[in-house]
Amino acid sequence: MLKLLSPLISSNDSIHLKVLWIFLLCLSTGDDSQRESSPFLNTDHDEEHYYEGKNMALFEEEMDSNPMVSSLLNKLANYTNLTQGVREHEEAENADGVRRVTVMVPQMGTFIGVYLPCMQNILGVILFLRLTWIVGTAGILGSFAIVSMCCICTLLTAISMSAIATNGVVPAGGSYYMISRSLGPEFGGAVGLCFYLGTTFAGSMYILGTIEILLTYIVPTATVFKESEDAQMHNNMRVYGTCCLVLMALVVFVGVKYVNKLALVFLACVILSILATYAGVIKTAIEPPEFNVCLLGNRSLKNEKFETCAKTEVMKNNTVTTELWSFFCDSKYPNATCDEYFLLNNLTEIRAIPGLLSGVIRDNLWGDYGKAGKLIEKNNLASVPAQDTSNEVNKPYVFNDITTYFTLLVGIYFPSVTGIMAGSNRSGDLRDAQRSIPIGTIMAILTTSFICILQSFADCVHVCMFGYSVKKNPVIGALAWPSPWVIVIGSFFSCCGAGLQSLTGAPRLLQAIARDGIIPLLQVFGHGKSNGEPTWALLLTVGICEIGILIASLDAVAPILSMFFLMCYLFVNLACAVQTLLRTPNWRPRFKFYHWTLSFLGMSLCLSLMFISSWYYALVAILIAGCIYKYIEYRGAVKEWGDGIRGLSLNAARYALIRLEEVPLHTKNWRPQLLVLCKLDSDLTVKHPRLLSFTSQLKAGKGLTIICSVLEGTYMTQGNDAKTAAMAAERTKGFCHVVVASNLRDGFSLLIQAAGLGGMKHNAVLMAWPAGWKQVPDSSVRRNFIETVRETTAAHQALLVAKNIDHFPSNQERMKEGTIDVWWIVHDGGLLMLLPFLLSQHKVWKKCKMRIFTVAQMDDNSIQMKKDLQMFLYHLRLDAVVEVVELHDNDISAFTYEKTLLMEQRSQMLKQMQLSRTEREREVFSPIQGHRGPEPAPADWPTGVAQLIHDRNTASHYAMNDKAAGTTPDRVHMTWTKDKTLNERNRHREGMAVKDMFNMKPNQSNVRRMHTAVKLNEVVVKKSRNSQLVLLNMPGPPKNKKGDDNYMEFLEVLMEGLDRVLLVRGGGREVITIFS
DSSP states (O other), X not given: OHHHXXXXXXXXXXXXHHHHHHHHHHHHHOSXXXXXXXXXXXXXGTTTXXXXXXXXXXXXXXXXXXXXXXXXXXXXXXXXXXXXXSSOOEEEEOTTOOEEEEOOOOOBOHIIIIIHHHHHHHSSHHHHHTHHHHHHHHHHHHHHHHHHHHHHHHHHHXXXXXXXXXXXXXXXXXXXXXXXXXXXXXXXXXXXXXXXXXXXXXXXXXHHHHHHHIIIIIOTTOOSOOSOHHHHHHHHHHHHHHHHHHHHHHHHHHOHHHHHHHHHHHHHHHHHHHHHHHHHHHHHHHSOOSOEEEEETTEEBOTTSOSOOSSEEEETTEEEEOTTHHHHBSSSSTTSOBOHHHHHSOEEEEESSOOGGGTHHHHTSSOOOOOTTOBOBOTTSOOOOOSOOTTGGGSSBOBOSSOOOHHHHHHHHGGGGTTTTTTGGGGGGBSSHHHHHHHHHHHHHHHHHHHHHHHHHHTOOOOOSSOGGXXXXXXXXXXXSSOHHHHHHHHHHHHHHHHHHHHHHHHHHHHHHHHHTSOGGGGGGGOOOTTSOOHHHHHHHHHXXXXXXXXXXXXXXXXXXXXXXXXXXXXXXXXXXXXXXXXXXXXXXXOOOOOHHHHHHHHHHHHHHHHHHOHHHHHHXXXXXXXXXXXXXXXXXXXXXXXXXXXXXXXXXXXXXXXXXXXXXXXGGOOOOEEEEOOBXXXXXXXXXXXXXXXXXXXXXXXXXXXXXXXXXXXXXXXXXXXXOBOOTTOOOSEEEEEEESSHHHHHHHHHHHOSBTTBOOSEEEEEOOTTTTTOSSSHHHHHHHHHHHHHHHTTOEEEEEETGGGSOOTTXXXXXXXXXXXXXXXXXXXXXXXXXXXXXSTTXXXXXXXXXXXXXXXXXXXXXXXHHHHHHHHTTOOXXXXXXXXXXXXXXXXXXXXXXXXXXXXXXHHHHHHHHHHHHHHHTOBOTTOSSXXXXXXXXXXXXXXHHHXXXXXXXXXXXXXXXXXXXXXXXXXXXXXHHHHHHHHHHHHHHHSOGGGOOOOHHHHHHHHHHHHHHHHHHHHHTTOSEEEEEOOOOOSSGGGHHHHHHHHHHHTTTOSSEEEEEOOSSOOOXXXX
C-alpha cells in the first residue's frame, strides 16, 4: 500500500496526502520497529524496510563514529554558547515529568553587549573621585603620562585579546577561558584565580567609593564614630561598607536579572555625569564658576566651616571678626592673641576653576609631590613665613592626605582602565562574539582614553583629595553644569552599579574554574542553586571582599587589584605572542590587526607597570600565582586543551633533538638513559613494581626513562590492552611504550632497536633476573635472556640485571646504614663505579657507604693496585673504601667437578625432552597417504600439541639466529611418513640406551668456568654478605651458541648466597672521566 501511494504523494503537494502518508507510515512500522536513522541495514527485512541512506551505504559502518557532514553542520548551526549561570534558567516539566531547561538564544550585539559594559566599568570611581587629585598632584604632563601608559597597556592587551577571541568560538568564561585554553590549565588556573581576586577586590574598591561619596558629599552627618578625623572616616567606612556589601550580596543572591536590569540605569548616570562635566568645561571658558578657594598667604584653607574669606567684616557700620578669626585667635575680639602666620599674611580669594583661558594650564604643567601632612600651597603667591610652626596641625589648613609620588599615582589610577574584559566576560551572551569583542572593546578603550586625556587637561586645578577647599564638594563637581549634584548622584550610582557587577561576575568566574576541575580544592564552589547560581562561590567572594573593605582606604585597595589585573593582562599578551610565534595550524584568528611584537610590548608594559605601581605588591602577586601554578601542576587534574605551552614544548623538544644529533655525546654529558623491560600480569599491571622504584632511584643523573613491555598476539586483538596497560605505578617520570608482537623475544628485540628518538635514545637496558628459569619446561626464558644480552652488546648498550628485585627497597623506605659493594673484575667504561654514586644521591641510599673490591692474581702487586685504585678514585671525585682481594690459583675441587657434571647432565636431559617434543611435532605434520595436507591429530593426543604447532610457526626469530650462527637447528623441516617417524624414534631410544648419561664426563672448559664462578662467589659472599647491594661485572655469553645451555648456570652460581645483586655489563664506551 505504501508503494502504491508513494508516486501519488511525490507528484502532489497536497497537505492531506502528506498527513495520510505519515499516518500510514506509523501504522506500518509499529512500536517495535527499528529507527530509520539507524546507520545499519536490516538484512532480514530488506523488502519491508526502506533504507533512506542507500546512497551512502559504503560508509554505513562508520556513521556511529564519523557523522555525516549534514548532521555535523546541523549541530554547529544549532550551537548556543550560553554563560554558566549568568541568566536565570526557566525550568519546567512536561507531561512525562521530564525536567527541561528553556533558554533564549543570545541576542546582544556589539553596542549593548560589549561597548556599553566596557564604558561602564572604565568610567567609574577613579575618574570621579581621584582623577582631579591626580592631575593636581602630578601636573598635566605627569597625569598625561600616567593616563597614556595605562591606556596604551590596555589597548595592546585588547588587540591580543581580540586575536585570541576570534580564533574560534569562545564559550562562557571569557578571559579565563581564553587564557586557560591558550596557555594550559596551570597558567589558566593561576591567572584565572588572580583575575578572580582582582575582580573581588574591585568590588571592595567600588563599595568603598560608594561609601566615600555617601559620607563625604551626600550625608556628612551620618557618622557612627566620633573620633579624630582620619580614624572616624576609616571606622565609618568599615561599618557602612560592610552593610552595603551585605545588601549588594542579597541582591545578587536573589537574582542576577535585577542587576542586569539596573545596569543600563547606572550606565545612563555615568554618561550623564560625563556630559555634565564637559558642559561645565565649555561654560568655564565663557563664565568661570562661583567656586572660590580661600588662601592665607599661599596656603589653602578648608572653607566648609566658614563663609567669609576675611579676617574682619563690616556689619551695621561696625568692624567685627569673622568665623575664620576664631580658628587662629584665642577670642573673637580684635585684641586677641592670634597665630603668627595669621597676623603676618593676608587672606585672598581666587577662583577654584579659573577657566582654560586664564593660564592655568601653564601653571599646572609640572607636578608637586609631597609627604603626608604637607601643607598645600600655591607656589606663585608670596607669603611671610612664621617662626613658630608647632600648632599648624590644629589650624584649618589643607594637608596632603597621603605621601604622594609618581608610581603611587600609577597604581591608584590603573583600576580606572581595567574594565576592558567586561565584553569578553559576556561572550556567552553575544550574538557574534568573534565580531563584537574586538570592535566593541577597542572602540570603548579609544573612547574612554580620549575622555580621560581630555579630563586630565580639564581638571587642571590644585586642590586636595576630598575637596575641602571648595566647601567639601567633589572637585569634578565644581566643573559640572548645571549643578555639582549631577556628579555626586551620578558617581554614587556608578559605584553602586560597578560593585554589583563585580559581585555578579567574580562568583561565576570562580565557578567556571571550579567546574573545570583543575583545582581539586575548589570543587565545592562549582555547585550552586538549581538554576546555576553560584551560591558557595558568592559566599567566598563576599568574605574576600570584606577584607578589602576592612582596609577602609580606596587608595590602599586600588594598587592590590591593579596587580592582579596587570598579571591577567600580561598573560593575555603572552598567550597571543606564543600562539603567533608557534604558528600552529589551529591559529587562524579572524582579527588580522595584531603582531607578536605588539603582544610582547604589551606584556613588557604590564610587567613594568606592576613594579612601578608597587614592587612589593607585585612580588606578592607573582608569589601567589606561582604557588597556584605549582599546586595545579602537582595536584590538579590532567587536562589537554591544545594550549600554546604544549606547542612551545614540542618546538623546544624538536629543536633540542636536532641539536643533540649535530655532535656526538661527550663522556662528561653521559648519563644512564634507561630502557626498562617489564613483564605484565593478567591485569596488565607491572609484575615487579620494585623495578620501577629502582629506576627512579637511578635517576639522579636526570636521564631518560622508557618503561616498556610486550603483549603477545596481534595488534588488531591486543591494541586496546596495549593502550590501557598501567605502567606508572611508582610515579616514575618517563615514557611508557607497550608493543604487541607474536612472542616476547621479537617484541623485546624490537624495543631494544627502535625505542627512543634521535639523541633521546636509551643507552642502557634494565631488567629483572628470570628467577624461575630452571622450573620452566622449555628453554624460551633462557633463550630470551641470552638473546637480550647479545643484542644489547651488539647495540653498544649497557645492561643492568637485578636479582631478587622484589627485595629491593621502595621509594618510601630508607637505608639507615650499610654499604654498596662494587666488585670491579674487568673494566667496563666506569659504569660500575658511576652507578653507586647515582644511587647515593637518592634519599633511599643516601646513608650507604661505597666500597670497591678488585681481584688480584698471583702475578699482581696487590699493594700497588690498591694505591693506584685509590688515586684513580680521588681523580674521579668518588669517596669509597678500596680493598684488593687476592684470588690464588688453587686446584679444582671435587665440588666444582661434581657441580659441572650435574649441570651438563641436566642440560643433556633437557635436550632429550626437547627432542621428544620435536618428534611429536613431526607426527602432527606427517602427511596422509594420497593427500598433500597434514594429517589430523588423533583424538587421544594431548592438548599441548596444538600449542607446539603455534610455537613452531612463531619460532622464526630463533631459527634466523641459529642459521646466522651456522648451527644445526633442533627441528628438521621435512616431510615425515609414519614409518619413518617410528624408526627415528626407536633409533634415538636405542642411542640413549647405549649412551649412559650417568657415565659421561664434563667438558674441561665448563669445569674451568665453574671453578671461576665458585671461587669468586666464595670471596664475594665472605666480604659482601651483609651489604645492602652488590654490583658485579656480568660476564658475556659464549660466542659459540652450544654453550648457551650452561651460561645461566654460571651466573646463578656467581650470585648464589647474595640477596640484592645488580649485574652490570658496560656498553663499550667510557662513561666517567677524571677531567673537568
